[in-house]
Amino acid sequence: MAERVVDRQNQYLRIEGVTKRFGDFVAVDNVSLGIFKGEIFCLLGGSGCGKTTLLRMLAGFESPTAGRILIDGQDMAGIPPYERPVNMMFQSYALFPHMTVAANVAFGLEQERIARPEIDRRVGEMLDIVKLGEFAKRKPHQLSGGQRQRVALARALVKKPKLLLLDEPLGALDKKLREHTQFELINLQEQLGVTFVVVTHDQEEAMTLASRIGVMNKGQIVQVGTPTEIYEFPNSRFVADFIGSVNMFEGRLIEDEPGHVRIRCEELDTTVFVSHGISAAPDARVFVAIRPEKIEMTRGQSADGENCVGGVVREIAYMGDLSVYLVRLDGGRMVRVTIPNIERHDERIVWDERVVLRWQPSSPVVLTQ
C-alpha cells in the first residue's frame, strides 16, 4: 500500500475553541484541532463523548455555541449544510428508499445544475469505482448491507467534496466484511485524495483507518496522535485504558533522573525501573502502565530484582493467534499477559503453574494524570 500523501503544512480544517451546549449539558467542550489535507482523521470515543456532535457541526447541522470552524481558510459560521464544501456519510447510510442506486448517487450532482450527460458520466464512473456498476437500477432495499454502504460512500464522494465526514462508516457491517471494507476505504481515500474525518467508537477501526486519532472524553479532546503514539505513548490513564488493554499499577517516584526513573509499587512488591525520564514532582504519586503483550512470562519459582514479579496462572483464554493469561501476583493483584501462539506443539504454561513475569525497562509508560 502506498504511503498516504499528507500535506503537513496545510491545516485544511481548523476547529478553534469550539463549544456546544444543549441547555446545561456541554456536549463539546472547547475543542481545538487542525486537520491536514489528505489525511484520515479519526475521532474516537465512547458513546456520549461529543464526537458525533462535533461531526454534525462540521456538516452544518448544528452550530457551535462558541468558537470557529474554518474549512480551507473559510469561516463556516452561518453557512447552511447545502452550501458547505463538505459531504457526509451517515451511520444509517440514509439512502433515499424511493430512488434507484443511480438516482441516489446523481441526487447531489442534480442540485448543482450540471448537464444530464455529465451527471450520467460521473455517476457511472463513481459506481464503477465502488464496484456497483451492475446494480445502478436497483433500489436500496434490493441491496445487501455492504452494497448499501458503498452506495452511501459513492453518493457522498461523487460531488468531490473537500472534506468527507463519515459517521461510524463500518458500524452496521459484520466483522468479516468490516475488515475487508476498511482496506477498501483506505484505498479509495488514497485514490481520490479527499480528506476524511471519521467518527467511531471502535478502536480497532480507528487504528486501521486513521493517519491520526483524536481521542475524546466528556466533550474534550484528550490526546491527538498517530495510532502508534496513542497506543505506545498514551498521555493519561483514560487513553491508556480506552485503547487496548493495559495493566495499571499505582506507585511512588523514588528516583528521578533525566535518563531513567525508579518507581516503588506496593501492589507489585517490587521497584519498576523505567529507561526514560519523566516530568513529575519528586515523591509524586504516579501510575505505571504496562501492555499485556510487553510482559514476558517464564516458568519459575521466585523472582527478585527490578521489573520482575512472581505469580500463579489463574485463567487462560485461548484465542487462536494468541493466548491471554491472568496471573495472580503474590501480593494478590491480577495481571493480564498475552502470549502469541508461535509454536503449534509448544509445551504451553497451564493453570496453577508458578511463573515469573518480566518486562523491558523501556516498556512501562509512566502516567501522572
Next chain:
Amino acid sequence: MNDRGVFRNSILGLGLAFLYIPILSMMFFSFNNSRLVTVWDAENSPTLRWYVRLFENEQLLGAAWISIKIAALSASGAAILGTLAGLVLTRFGPFRGRALLSAMTTAPLVMPEVIMGIAMLLLFVAFEQMIGWPAGRGLLTITIAHITFTMAYVTVVVQSRLAGFDDALEEAALDLGARPATVFFKITLPLIMPAIVSGWLLAFTLSWDDVVISQFVSGPGSSTLPMEIFSRVRRGVSPDINALATIMVLIVATGVVASTIWMKRQERKRLLEEQMARSDTP
C-alpha cells in the same frame, strides 16, 4: 375436529353473521319485486327492476354527483392542510402554541358532530352578515365544514408516518446540496405520500357518508346523497334505496379487495428482493 375447533368455528360464524347479515339481507332484498321492502315476492323475483328505476331517478343521481364533488374537494383540501399540520407538529420543535394547535387539530375526532354542525352554521351566518361571504349555504359551505373535520384524520395519519421517518434522510439531502424546499418536494413528500393518500381516502369516505354536519350547513339544491337517502327513508323505505346501497357496497368491496391483493403482492415482491439481495456477494 375436536371440541375446541367446533367452539372456535361457531364463535367465528356468529361474529361474521353479526357483521354481515344486515348487509347481505339488504342486498338480497334489492332484487325483490315487491313494493314492500320486507315482503319477499317469490313469484316475480329476482328482478333488476329497482336498479332500472334507480338510474331513471335524476334526483338521486344528482345527489350522488354532488356528494362525489364535495368528497373529492374536501378530501383534497384536508390532505393539504392535514399534511401541513402534521409537518408542523412533528418537525418544528416545541414552538409557542404547539400544544394548542395539536389539541385543536385533533379536537374534531372527539367532538360530537351536532356541535360541529351548529358551530359551523353559526359561523357561516355571522360571516355572511359581516362580509357577505359565503353568500348563502350550499356546496361551498359543506366543503369547508367537511375539510375542518376530516383534516384531523389526515393530520393523525401523516404525523404517525413522519414520526417513523429517519431524519437522516432529510439531512442527507441537505448535505448533498438540496435547498429545504427541494428536500421537501423530492424527499419528504414522496416518502410520506402513502400516508397522504390513505389520509385522502379516509377523508373522502368520511365526507361521503356524513349526514349530520352536512344537514346543518347545506342550502337549497345542495343535498348530498346520504341526506337524500335519509329524507327518503323517513317517508318510508323504498326498494330502490336497497339497490343504491348494494351498488355502493359493491364498489367499496371491489376497491378494498383490489387494494389488499395489490399490497400483498408488493409485500411478497419486496421480501423476495430482499432475500435475493442477502444472497448476493457483498
